[in-house]
Amino acid sequence: MSDLREQAAEWLAQDPDPETRAEVQALLDAGDDRALADRFGARLEFGTAGLRGELGAGPNRMNRVTVMRAAAGLAARLPRGGRVIVGFDARHGSRRFAQDTAAVLAGAGLRPEVFAEPVPTPVLAHFTRAFEDVVAGVMVTASHNPPRDNGYKVYWGDGAQIVPPQDAEISAAIDAVGRVDRLPLGEGWPVHDDASLYLDAVAGLDIGDARDIQVVYTPLHGVGRDVLLRAFARAGFPEPVVVPEQAEPDPDFPTVAFPNPEEPGALDLALALAAERGADLVIANDPDADRCSVAVPAPGGWRALTGDEIGGLLAEHVLRHTSGDDRLVATTIVSSSLLGAIAAAHGVRFAESLTGFKWIMKAGGPGDRLVFGYEEAIGYSVGDGRGVLVNDKDGIGAALAVAALAAEAKRDGRTLPDLLDDQARRYGLHATSQLSVRVEDLSLIAGAMARLRADPPAELGGRAVESFDDLSRGDGGLPPTDGLRFRLAGGARVVVRPSGTEPKLKCYLEVVLPIEGDGAGDGAGGTGGDVEAARTRAAAELEALRDGMSAALALG
Structure with a gap:
């Protein structure tokens, strides 16, 4: 165990965070070798989803040293002078991790820009692809993980998540980083104070003109509320009723056992409010608003639609509001095969990818225009004549499209379950x-x-x-x-x-x-x-x- 204690001592010498320094010192003083081994006997692996893990001290935890090393490794793979956009959610440590990332990137000769306040992941992903001089984006988020976790998600200049070999190259560069207290640090980077660029784009999606729909919405204590409400207003929808107990960002997620809309009980407050208000639809985002869950009235109460059911409905909605033989719809090998049948019926191209949106965005070939992608884990990217709006999951764009689809059905005297029955009969x-x-x-x-x-x-x-x-x-x-x-x-x-x-x-x-x-x-x-x-x-x-x-x- 002497090696672990040496590693812990070296960590203490470079860690800029007094809380994690105190954590390590307490373990050393107590002689808790088991806890030291848990923190220093392994390290978080940097992969195609970046980093994600429990907060705490040591290389096997998310902390300021881990984040600064990741930022330095990323910087080593980027062209000097390149512009990098950094966003963060409302989890414990996210703002500090974003600031540390910007300082390391600036010290390495890059041009970081940081959102001033927490933002949804699709806002960061869209911003990253919107400018030719942006070479990468970083989103500090653990999505729908438990409160004790945080994470670090890397986008390339096209606004899509990194894929091999980029992940391995960044990981190798991280391994070559020395002590973080010896890294050159910059300061004074620009900040963004709103999400207007994304809002302009999402409000312009071609989703039809039906708008008469009453929605109950929950952001599950995450960062989606303000952007979603502004998006609905710009698109001309009635203002959704927000679940008050879950409206404000809260990194402890006090009303849910697990902050994932798919988990049992996560939608209970939203469903109760929807029943009370006589709403037409329940929409939920996960804490970073890249996923979208939907529930509808059903005999005896409400039922949540599955990710595949939402995917099939959204696919046909997008295809009805777009045109062109070059359109592509894509999903993963673990999602329903229904999308392939829908594509064939509409005369458009279809592709399957490996699991994850990083692969969905690489699906198809030259000449394909991706207008819709989805995975069964309630992740969707919707598009129009120009293609998808975001090269990743977009829970807010999906929410707008679902609301428009439900409003179209309501105008015709029908419901989303009726449309699901139609698809079953057809395919x-x-x-x-x-x-x-x-x-x-x-x-x-x-x-x-x-x-x-x-x-x-x-x-x-x-x-x-x-x-x-x-x-x-x-x-x-x-x-x-x-x-x-x-x-x-x-x-x-x-x-x-x-x-x-x-x-x-x-x-x-x-x-x-x-x-x-x-x-x-x-x-x-x-x-x-x-x-x-x-x-x-x-x-x-x-x-x-x-x-x-x-x-x-x-x-x-």
């Missing part, structure tokens, strides 16, 4: 679900993946496995990744991959069922075809797939 019911297995020992995940590769199951959930792709070999024409894809009889599919952020093995399940009955496929809102019966059958088949995969994984 077949594409029902999706997940199986996530959390483990304490990461080697269990590696073992399960190895077993499935060596001996793929012949059937899952009573369906024969018709083909098997080992995505680590680049099967399917995608960059190699640790994943497996099983195509089953009847159009069903299972994709298995380790989580990139948690100790989980995740399985993405899909079944596709035709809608039987007179009127199926008419797409005009008719009552033909028993969609509810198909949903009941799909739920049972997804449960059978879940049981089959659980047995195949053999993880207890």
